[in-house]
Amino acid sequence: MMLARVADSLYWIGRYVERAEHLCRLSDVMLTATLDRTESATQIARIALAAVGDPDDAGKARNPYEAALALVLDREDPGSVASSLGLARENARQVRDQITTETWERLNLIHLRMSDPDAARAFADGSQAFLHETIADLHLFKGAADATMSHGEGWRFLLLGVYLERAQLIGGLLEVCFGDRKRRAITDHSALTSLLRMACALEPYLRVYTADMQPRFILEFLLLDEDFPRSVRFCTARIEEHLTSISRHVEATGVSGPDRLAGRLRARLQYADIGEVQAGGASAFLGAVLDECAAVHRQVYETFVAYTLEQRLPA
Amino acid sequence: MKLGIVQGEAAARVTAGALPAIGPNLPYDEMRDEKGVVRPHYAALAERIDTLSADELGERQRTLERFFLLQGITFTVYGAESTTERIIPTDLLPRIIAAEEWKVIEAGLTQRLKALNMFLADIYSGQQILMDGVVPRDLVLSAPSYRREMQNLFVPHQAYANVCGSDLIRQEDGQFAVLEDNLRVPSGVSYMLANREASKRVFPGTFRGAGVRPIDRYPDLLLTTLKSMAADWRPNPQVVVLTPGVYNSAYFEHAYLARLMGVPLVEGRDLVVHDNMVYMRTTTGLRRIDIIYRRVDDDFIDPLTFRRDSGLGSAGLFNAYRAGNVVICNAPGTGVADDKAVYAYVPAIIRYYLGEDAILPNIETFLCREPAQLSHVLANLDKFVVKAVGASGGYGMLVGPHSSKAQQDEFAAALTADPDNYIAQPTIQLSTAPCLIGDEIDSRHVDLRPFILSGEKIVVTPGALTRVALRKGSLVVNSSQGGGSKDTWVLTDKKDLQP
Known part of the structure; x- marks a missing residue:
């Protein structure tokens, strides 16, 4: 038994976190692949952009760095990594009493880094490192949830969100x-x-x-x-x-x-x-x-x- | 708790122009006596500070701020470019209260809340105290915080104000006095607990040696207090915390208390009232609620009974309360006992119900509704602190010695137009405590907000929120007006220590 609103928030934390991780990985693969100026590189960029629901825009695929930057840090875009994490964290704030401090701290930390005014510079300095770290932190978040939260209803709603989102993202890809x-x-x-x-x-x-x-x-x-x-x-x-x-x-x-x-x-x-x-x-x-x-x-x-x-x- | 300016800004203002100390007496210094000698209960801390360089102190302050940031004890600042999170200004140097001083505070607060609860029980039933003319009838019945709807409603143990946060100040002579009783929805207790967590990390050694009385039982005691308000025939009463929602500045505290008590944190939209029973919407359907620790003001808890435009409460909640199917804590209508004008009568109220003198004195208060007192206040506006009866949070307030002629004229006009709405008190020099300001230790004015629980019995938690006026010379500690906070150590009596 838990509040319906709380279950809803936990479910969405799961979805947003999974979405953010997937977007980071897509951006990372796109940036790494396009270091080689081959034809398949453009194809990979197109796949990545199509998989995140961007219309098949040849211009964007030709400029993968800009596309990745927008995908990760554009706060105007509700689907970006930064926005997803912001939403996940906002939901977590609303159910702060339901998640452990360890779990909360992980998510809060990721969000703070993403919304830091220096985030764009960190991304420019080493985008792969930035993405890699974000993905690793998201793994830590899931690990903290697994290791410290009771595996009861709330935790199951969180994971339900994660797996439903993942099934849809991989299915979409x-x-x-x-x-x-x-x-x-x-x-x-x-x-x-x-x-x-x-x-x-x-x-x-x-x-x-x-x-x-x-x-x-x-x-x-x-x-x-x-x-x-x-x-x-x-x-x-x-x-x-x-x-x-x-x-x-x-x-x-x-x-x-x-x-x-x-x-x-x-x-x-x-x-x-x-x-x-x-x-x-x-x-x-x-x-x-x-x-x-x-x-x-x-x-x-x-x-x-x-x-x-x-x-x-x-x- | 309202949020105000942040630490950086406060520091910047200090250099812009510090206000001179005022009044004939110097403020009481918490750490040193008149000769500049460190008081015995501060000795260990003073010694520790001396061994730390400015860099090390700064490093500890940053550790503390990081702790608050990570915990999400923050408020949001919306900027043009981006939104950022700021922490509530917190000072790392604890304020220390000696064991014998605390005994007086504890006894005084217990006495005071006992009398105020009896006063509320009387006001909302036979009104004997009004008939005996101890408190003016119109003063009580015309107060906006008086709730006619509460008349003749049974409240277990006469515990109307289950959670009380009184504001104490230390006067120039070192005596504590009560400045304000907060009996509605007092906040700040989470900062008391979070400050403690933080200071254990920052000064572990000093903390261990000092014999600080623990405060971490507060959530447990709060839950016990709330449960003691339930009807006997409901075993395992369902307790919830009702919050206005995530945009409320005290939201962190609501979530914090719910989490530490292990009870659901609900919003108005989670509640359903049906047949005078209150339910919450859960994943498995509706579940009955017995006790609501509400952190929503009276006006907003039930649009059918109070403010019609409120979406924060739940329609029908008050009727369910009247029907005895749910308990609302604190009871609606407690505000009439912490009204700034009723405040002046609290010593008389204590004498009336308990036959005792008040252990903790009041600050001398002039009621502008009395013509003689009004003219005295008007003639001395530059010396008084004038407060609007209905306002709180440091708003609607004139600090005479720090005010301009224009401000005084403005208040004089307001006082003359609506004298009932104002009280005046002499300007008290709040005591000062050492704080880390920038890289240096400097004195700032502080007050003290302990938290008192009352249900089946009254319990004073041996700790408090010490609020700090971060602006040099300022006497206003409210966080909405540039105030911060610090941890408060209440020391164990050496006699009580285990050998």
């Missing part, structure tokens, strides 16, 4: 790379490596598939791997796990809870076969997965946060 048949297929070795880096998947991939870079293997790994924490399948399993635990306490009559949707989504990925996915078109499969993620999000709201009072008033 895969859709950009494999969904659109009109787009030129990615075959270039360095582009494929960069794609894996965007999902922080290069090293785990190598251990499974060796250095054999095949688009089909990459899709399989990022979509269906059971153990890799950024595969869509792994995320959906965690979403189901947390939702099942959270839903135990709700006696909502006549409401089909989000745990049912989450179970179906998990099953869809658990029993999928990469051959069938590709035969039916990766686009259709990814589209269905993303739609179901959105449905889980809506259902979470209707069940736990924005329910109507009539259903819950004592008789």
